[in-house]
Amino acid sequence: DTEVTQTPKHLVMGMTNKKSLKCEQHMGHRAMYWYKQKAKKPPELMFVYSYEKLSINESVPSRFSPECPNSSLLNLHLHALQPEDSALYLCASSQDPGLSETQYFGPGTRLLVL
Amino acid sequence: AQKVTQAQTEISVVEKEDVTLDCVYETRDTTYYLFWYKQPPSGELVFLIRRNSFDEQNEISGRYSWNFQKSTSSFNFTITASQVVDSAVYFCALSEATGSQGNLIFGKGTKLSVKP
Numbered sequence: 001d002t003e004v005t006q007t008p009k010h011l012v013m014g015m016t017n018k019k020s021l022k023c024e025q026h027m028g029h030r031a032m033y034w035y036k037q038k039a040k041k042p043p044e045l046m047f048v049y050s051y052e053k054l055s056i057n058e059s060v061p062s063r064f065s066p067e068c069p070n071s072s073l074l075n076l077h078l079h080a081l082q083p084e085d086s087a088l089y090l091c092a093s094s095q096d097p098g099l100s101e102t103q104y105f106g107p108g109t110r111l112l113v114l
Numbered sequence: 115a116q117k118v119t120q121a122q123t124e125i126s127v128v129e130k131e132d133v134t135l136d137c138v139y140e141t142r143d144t145t146y147y148l149f150w151y152k153q154p155p156s157g158e159l160v161f162l163i164r165r166n167s168f169d170e171q172n173e174i175s176g177r178y179s180w181n182f183q184k185s186t187s188s189f190n191f192t193i194t195a196s197q198v199v200d201s202a203v204y205f206c207a208l209s210e211a212t213g214s215q216g217n218l219i220f221g222k223g224t225k226l227s228v229k230p
Binding site (some may be wrong): 104105 | 145146147149151156157158159160161164166205209210211217218220221222223
């Protein structure tokens with residue numbers, strides 16, 4: 001089973017709202033990732049969690065705040081977003097961190113910031 | 115310079131045609147991995163294949179086949195007898211030893227449209 005789930009599927013929020021995106025995997029993977037994908041562009045890495053610790057933050061603005069409550073869950077807290085943050089947010093997981101590991105992606109959350 | 119180049123932005127074929135999606139990569143590492151992912155309109159990136167730099171064997175999986183040639187730094191993907199369900203954006207990606215952990219370097223993607 002290579003399933004990564006994400007909720008919600010769609011989210012519309014105002015610039016003053018606070019919302020959270022949720023990602024879950026039950027494959028026993030120890031690395032989890034957040035990506036942002038704008039229309040007609042490839043995914044861009046935002047954060048990497050390795051063994052529940054934040055290991056990579058690709059210079060993401062502080063209005064995006066990741067959290068890894070346990071090895072199966074990954075959240076992305078959103079606050080004071082801008083319209084240009086509207087995008088598809090993809091979560092992924094892999095068995096371990098590292099260059100050889102295959103990342104398995106969830107269906108994504110389509111975010112619209114008004 | 116782009117590390118992963120997918121020169122074909124969009125390809126349109128008629129069902130049952132064969133189609134090849136090109137991927138050219140650039141790396142100085144001797145150890146690296148190449149991936150292909152499919153992204154249908156629903157948005158989910160679906161893993162198709164992983165190949166390491168030491169394994170140049172071509173691979174076939176049903177209607178899909180991959181041709182890895184280190185001499186030309188290419189990892190091309192062929193769909194035989196294409197079907198409408200193959201319509202999607204296909205991404206080629208590179209993972210390097212010297213890259214940051216977990217950083218998949220994606221090409222810009224090729225949008226494949228298969229018409230009935």
